[in-house]
Amino acid sequence: MISLADIEAAQQRIADKVRKTPVLRAAPLKTPLPGQPDFWLKLESLQIAGSFKARGASHKVATLDPMTLASGLVTASGGNHGIGVAYAGYQAGAPVRVYLPESSPAEKAATLESWGATVIRHGAVWDDANEAALRAADAEGLTYIHPFADPAVIEGQGTIGLEIVDAIPDVETVIVAIGGGGLISGVASAIKAKRPNARLIGVEPIGAPTLRESVRAAKLITLDAIQTQVGVLAPRRSAEINLEIISALADDIVLVSDAQMRDAARWLWREFGIAAELGGSAAVAALLAGQVAVNDGEIVCALVCGAGDDGIVDSGVEAR
Numbered sequence: 001m002i003s004l005a006d007i008e009a010a011q012q013r014i015a016d017k018v019r020k021t022p023v024l025r026a027a028p029l030k031t032p033l034p035g036q037p038d039f040w041l042k043l044e045s046l047q048i049a050g051s052f053k054a055r056g057a058s059h060k061v062a063t064l065d066p067m068t069l070a071s072g073l074v075t076a077s078g079g080n081h082g083i084g085v086a087y088a089g090y091q092a093g094a095p096v097r098v099y100l101p102e103s104s105p106a107e108k109a110a111t112l113e114s115w116g117a118t119v120i121r122h123g124a125v126w127d128d129a130n131e132a133a134l135r136a137a138d139a140e141g142l143t144y145i146h147p148f149a150d151p152a153v154i155e156g157q158g159t160i161g162l163e164i165v166d167a168i169p170d171v172e173t174v175i176v177a178i179g180g181g182g183l184i185s186g187v188a189s190a191i192k193a194k195r196p197n198a199r200l201i202g203v204e205p206i207g208a209p210t211l212r213e214s215v216r217a218a219k220l221i222t223l224d225a226i227q228t229q230v231g232v233l234a235p236r237r238s239a240e241i242n243l244e245i246i247s248a249l250a251d252d253i254v255l256v257s258d259a260q261m262r263d264a265a266r267w268l269w270r271e272f273g274i275a276a277e278l279g280g281s282a283a284v285a286a287l288l289a290g291q292v293a294v295n296d297g298e299i300v301c302a303l304v305c306g307a308g309d310d311g312i313v314d315s316g317v318e319a320r
Helices: 004-013 053-062 066-071 080-092 106-114 126-140 151-167 182-194 210-217 240-249 258-272 279-288
Strands: 023-025 038-043 073-076 096-100 118-121 173-177 199-205 252-256 299-304
Touching: 004 053, 004 151, 004 182, 023 151, 038 151, 053 080, 053 151, 073 080, 073 126, 080 096, 080 106, 096 106, 096 126, 106 118, 151 182, 151 240, 151 299, 173 182, 173 279, 182 199, 182 240, 199 210, 199 279, 210 240, 210 252, 252 258, 252 279, 258 279, 279 299
Parallel strands: 038 299, 073 096, 096 118, 173 199, 173 299, 199 252
Antiparallel strands: 023 038
């Protein structure tokens, strides 16, 4: 398990490398939400490099010695983790190689290259790209940075939980998107240490319920197929460390459709002018769709975890 002391130490290590992102109270709203909670948004979409991934990657890189950094870093990503590693490597002066699945959007590859990373496309899904990254690490002596199963990465993501409690001391429910599970593992570790009675709700795509199925089976499940457009939330398999933490600390995992994430992205844009990618809007989608039961006035925080315009453009919503 990840301790509060570990996460607090991570917060100190990356204080000058990441942004303390704002928390926005959503009220007043044009249309009341189901259950009428006191609704807040944690805007990690405003993080450097566009998502929470900069936190975990920066913390992992901060733990590496200069010789290791000079040898180079490698990872596999649906896009956002790779961008976080590219940013952290750029800051540290380390060469970075990122393996992307063919399904990853072209703009993710362009952003990676803008931070100086070498991009290689491999395979249909993240799991395929990850196998190639691991082979490269073994063959070439590169340091592999796992997107969700590395304790240092999880500790970095956990700093979001510290910021949520600092900004909303009485928070009762926190809703977090799940891909491989690194984000919710870190956030849950921090929230439950600071606010033991708060609920932690994870959100996965209907077409990629990797961790919900694993938690229910009490063992890691490998999905036969991925049936979602939201590649950043769609590994076929998680990892033992994430399953252990999520099984112990998450109160529930709910599922949302791609259409519900798209509706949430449109709502965030129209209501607040927030441009969130589909995966970044998953936590909000769960609330809007009534997948999370809340009480009148319950203090709820949904994490908007990644910026982008795929939900806006695909929905035909013109940018203001």
